[in-house]
Amino acid sequence: MSSNSNPDLTCIILAAGKGTRMKSPLPKVLHPVAGRPMIERIALASQAAGCGEIRVVVGHGQNLVRTLTEPLGLLTFVQKEAMGTAHAVRAADIDSIEGDVLIMNGDHPLIQASDIQNIVREFRDEKCDLAVVTAVVKDPKEMGRIVRHHGELKAIVEAKDASSETLKIKEINTGIYVIKAEYLKDILPKINNQNSKKEYYLTDIVSLGIDEGLKIRPITAPAHVAVGVNSQQELAKATRSVFKRKIVALMESGVMVIDPRSTYVEDSVEVGPGSVLYPNCFLRGKTKIGSFTVVESQAFISDSVIGDSVQIKAGSYLELVQVHSKCSVGPYARLRPETVMHEDSHVGNFVELKKVQFGKKSKAGHLTYLGDAEIGEGVNVGCGTITCNYAVDRSKYKTKIGNNVFIGSDTQFVAPVTIGDHAVIGSGSTITKDVPARALAVARGKQFVKENYVPVEDEKEKES
Numbered sequence: 274m275s276s277n278s279n280p281d282l283t284c285i286i287l288a289a290g291k292g293t294r295m296k297s298p299l300p301k302v303l304h305p306v307a308g309r310p311m312i313e314r315i316a317l318a319s320q321a322a323g324c325g326e327i328r329v330v331v332g333h334g335q336n337l338v339r340t341l342t343e344p345l346g347l348l349t350f351v352q353k354e355a356m357g358t359a360h361a362v363r364a365a366d367i368d369s370i371e372g373d374v375l376i377m378n379g380d381h382p383l384i385q386a387s388d389i390q391n392i393v394r395e396f397r398d399e400k401c402d403l404a405v406v407t408a409v410v411k412d413p414k415e416m417g418r419i420v421r422h423h424g425e426l427k428a429i430v431e432a433k434d435a436s437s438e439t440l441k442i443k444e445i446n447t448g449i450y451v452i453k454a455e456y457l458k459d460i461l462p463k464i465n466n467q468n469s470k471k472e473y474y475l476t477d478i479v480s481l482g483i484d485e486g487l488k489i490r491p492i493t494a495p496a497h498v499a500v501g502v503n504s505q506q507e508l509a510k511a512t513r514s515v516f517k518r519k520i521v522a523l524m525e526s527g528v529m530v531i532d533p534r535s536t537y538v539e540d541s542v543e544v545g546p547g548s549v550l551y552p553n554c555f556l557r558g559k560t561k562i563g564s565f566t567v568v569e570s571q572a573f574i575s576d577s578v579i580g581d582s583v584q585i586k587a588g589s590y591l592e593l594v595q596v597h598s599k600c601s602v603g604p605y606a607r608l609r610p611e612t613v614m615h616e617d618s619h620v621g622n623f624v625e626l627k628k629v630q631f632g633k634k635s636k637a638g639h640l641t642y643l644g645d646a647e648i649g650e651g652v653n654v655g656c657g658t659i660t661c662n663y664a665v666d667r668s669k670y671k672t673k674i675g676n677n678v679f680i681g682s683d684t685q686f687v688a689p690v691t692i693g694d695h696a697v698i699g700s701g702s703t704i705t706k707d708v709p710a711r712a713l714a715v716a717r718g719k720q721f722v723k724e725n726y727v728p729v730e731d732e733k734e735k736e737s
């Protein structure tokens with residue numbers, strides 16, 4: 274729970290809808306926006322804003338949705354059938370709530386903790402009974418329209434039920450409300466389903482609240498709060514906004530981004546000042562990048578820790594790895610999980626490392642596969658080296674290479690095998706036995722030369 278915890282504020286997130294317009298088998302609220310599911314974004318914002326308790330209403334695809342919401346500590350309530358937003362709120366056992374209730378749709382992924390704090394502060398400062406969060410947008414599409422009379426809020430009218438005049442209104446309902454629990458308990462049972470969709474609309478809370486004489490206020494939110502996701506196009510648009518927000522923050526902190534429009538950094542990623550991001554790189558998850566590091570085009574880096582002054586060259590793919598300072602990777606290298614490249618080491622083109630400790634100042638310049646291996650410091654790994662780590666018994670075995678070993682090109686290590694410090698492996702060797710320190714090992718067929726092996730067949734050839 275955050276330091277500004279607020280036990281008098283219960284948050285209800287509606288996430289039971291089918292999301293029909295997404296046309297996807299995945300429940301709508303699980304669709305990721307810039308790498309993080311919508312519902313997670315909203316839950317994290319609510320937690321950071323200090324909501325005392327967060328209740329999520331699930332229904333469609335509930336088993337999948339729960340796998341995400343329960344580990345986040347959200348209380349789950351089931352709406353058996355999606356019969357509208359008001360029906361969904363009723364499923365959240367509102368009789369057990371005291372204090373203020375913040376209701377949010379699960380499909381407004383751009384909302385941030387500060388937005389929620391501002392909304393709740395305004396609701397409380399103005400001593401409201403009910404607040405509806407609205408925004409003025411260029412293209413209101415199917416959003417509910419805010420109908421005012423002489424400036425006073427009168428009703429929310431759903432697009433499907435609106436007249437052509439009402440559809441011209443640009444002020445929309447964001448689907449966020451704050452209401453005192455006692456009024457929610459009173460009004461909710463009064464909402465009916467007399468509308469074009471035959472659903473229980475939460476939006477009717479406004480006109481019913483007016484009838485009850487509640488103090489109701491519209492609160493105007495910034496445009497990003499109004500961004501709702503109901504279709505794949507809207508999902509892509511929301512993702513675009515989150516990437517843009519992150520890139521702007523990175524540039525403000527001193528990261529050089531050559532083309533902000535084509536650089537993709539998830540908001541969980543950290544990049545140090547003085548680093549450079551080339552167009553079309555993609556940084557994901559818990560990735561942390563130090564200072565003065567260069568990430569070139571088409572590099573994809575997921576959940577990895579990269580030090581200072583590292584070169585990640587074009588086309589490299591890194592996942593769950595550590596690359597210490599002053600290393601260089603690629604172009605076209607693949608670093609797979611549990612690989613650690615120690616300081617000042619180098620991996621070049623078409624090199625794949627999996628579960629490898631790659632020692633300081635060691636080099637594997639070209640066309641190499643190292644898996645389940647410990648490579649010491651100052652090792653030269655020749656072109657075409659392969660650790661044969663996977664045996665016929667379907668188990669993985671380890672290759673251990675000491676410090677300052679020189680591995681000639683086209684060497685295979687049939688694991689398990691250990692090579693001592695300063696050993697030299699001749700090119701083209703298939704190493705099946707351990708090699709002691711400072712030894713030379715050559716394991717290849719001897720060169721055989723038979724002179725005049727090819728007969729001279731005709732005069733023409735004889736002449737040439």
Ligand code: UD1
Pocket residue numbers: 287288289290291292302330352354355356357358359360361378379380415416417418429431445446447448473474475476501503
């Ligand atoms: C709703 C509002 C609309 C507002 C818009 C903002 C209503 C009737 N309309 O429309 O005024 O402008 O949000 O985005 O409230 N849900 C349930 N159970 C249900 C139905 C929906 O949990 O039975 C959940 C959905 O999972 C979703 C949220 O409620 O997270 C909103 O539902 P959605 O169908 O997207 O409503 P909109 O048509 O967008």
Ligand code: MG
Pocket residue numbers: 378380501502503
């Ligand atoms: Mg919606």
